[in-house]
Amino acid sequence: MSADAIIQTQHLTKRYGAVSRVREVNLEVKEGDIYGFLGPNGAGKTTTLKMLLGLVKPTEGRISLFGQSLDKHRSAILKRTGSLIESPSYYGHLTGLENMKVMQRLRGVPLKNVEEALRIVRLENHKHKKADQYSLGMKQRLGIAMALLSFPKLLILDEPTNGLDPAGIGEIRELIKSLPEQYGITVLLSSHLLTEIEQVATSVGIISDGAMLYQGSMDSLRARSRSHVTFKTGDNAQAEWLLLTKGYNVAADGTRLRLDNVEDSEVAALNRLLVEQHIPVTRIERRKKSLEDIFLELTGKERSL
CATH class of the missing domain: 3.40.50.300 (P-loop containing nucleotide triphosphate hydrolases)
Structure with missing residues (x-):
């Protein structure tokens, strides 16, 4: 004990x-x-x-x-x-x-x-x-x-x-x-x-x-709700390849690209990099899981507490 x-x-x-x-x-x-x-x-x-x-x-x-x-x-x-x-x-x-x-x-x-x-x-x-x-x-x-x-x-x-x-x-x-x-x-x-x-x-x-x-x-439970950023571009495949070659941990997430645990300064740099390579960025969003999202992930049940 x-x-x-x-x-x-x-x-x-x-x-x-x-x-x-x-x-x-x-x-x-x-x-x-x-x-x-x-x-x-x-x-x-x-x-x-x-x-x-x-x-x-x-x-x-x-x-x-x-x-x-x-x-x-x-x-x-x-x-x-x-x-x-x-x-x-x-x-x-x-x-x-x-x-x-x-x-x-x-x-x-x-x-x-x-x-x-x-x-x-x-x-x-x-x-x-x-x-x-x-x-x-x-x-x-x-x-x-x-x-x-x-x-x-x-x-x-x-x-x-x-x-x-x-x-x-x-x-x-x-x-x-x-x-x-x-x-x-x-x-x-x-x-x-x-x-x-x-x-x-x-x-x-x-x-x-x-x-x-x-x-x-x-506090440990809240730490599971770390934020991530999604990008939507005019050419996601090209954008993903470019970011991977620059060492970013990026993954496709439906119609968007997802990066975990990136600061606002990094988001600005990524946006600038894509635009300089003539890849239009149409949307940037920061998302964070709520504790209810975490609960649903743990239980695997689509129901609210």
């Missing part, structure tokens, strides 16, 4: 009969990360998170949290872990504060944690309102407050912005971003929304049909 890994799985697999929901997933979440677990609905995200919490028994594979086996140390591990899976649970006839006190007694944590958790999720001014009267975003924040009651080292959130309006999504996003630095909490959150993961995560794992397709830092 990596020394700074809070979560690590080895060949984690879950089958229901002949159907595999999760297939040999090797997940690694490092301390201080906001790890975005990204994939379409039905990809196996929630099943994986439930296995990490001992709510679903794996068919195969091993799970380690905080360097300990989940099988052997589940009780100790869960004391250091907070979670919100699928949707928050609460008593609608009780106030936010009363709901928090119920959870505080169940978790056996100090009463002062209640006020602090409510403050972190910015519900301190609504704590005397009944939970049934909360907006969807406030209910989600109440669920996160419950997960934060013991001030865990690890927080696992399943689709925490699902169903929220843009304002609610923004509130949850800013809350999640504050947790590692201000409170020392490592966060693992799942989402099917690429834009949400992109804005909040430091590391990402992409899962589809139960299999992990990519895992690494968000």
Whole structure:
């Protein structure tokens, strides 16, 4: 196990009969990360998170949290872990504060944690309102407050912005971003929304049909979106030959010529070279893959997240 890994799985697999929901997933979440677990609905995200919490028994594979086996140390591990899976649970006839006190007694944590958790999720001014009267975003924040009651080292959130309006999504996003630095909490959150993961995560794992397709830092994923330049000329064959003889790594791309990782100064020089050789340049475009383009390449599926 990596020394700074809070979560690590080895060949984690879950089958229901002949159907595999999760297939040999090797997940690694490092301390201080906001790890975005990204994939379409039905990809196996929630099943994986439930296995990490001992709510679903794996068919195969091993799970380690905080360097300990989940099988052997589940009780100790869960004391250091907070979670919100699928949707928050609460008593609608009780106030936010009363709901928090119920959870505080169940978790056996100090009463002062209640006020602090409510403050972190910015519900301190609504704590005397009944939970049934909360907006969807406030209910989600109440669920996160419950997960934060013991001030865990690890927080696992399943689709925490699902169903929220843009304002609610923004509130949850800013809350999640504050947790590692201000409170020392490592966060693992799942989402099917690429834009949400992109804005909040430091590391990402992409899962589809139960299999992990990519895992690494968000910066490494963005590096895959390096730009390229395409040229369209009056004589592509002659232009390609000329550029190849000058040492440029050029390739035909449909009706255009493509060059990867060229600076603007090089583009100007290439254009000048072609024009001087009486090859008219009719179009120059710089293109860059979006993260969604990269996702589609990884999954091979023409569908949006």
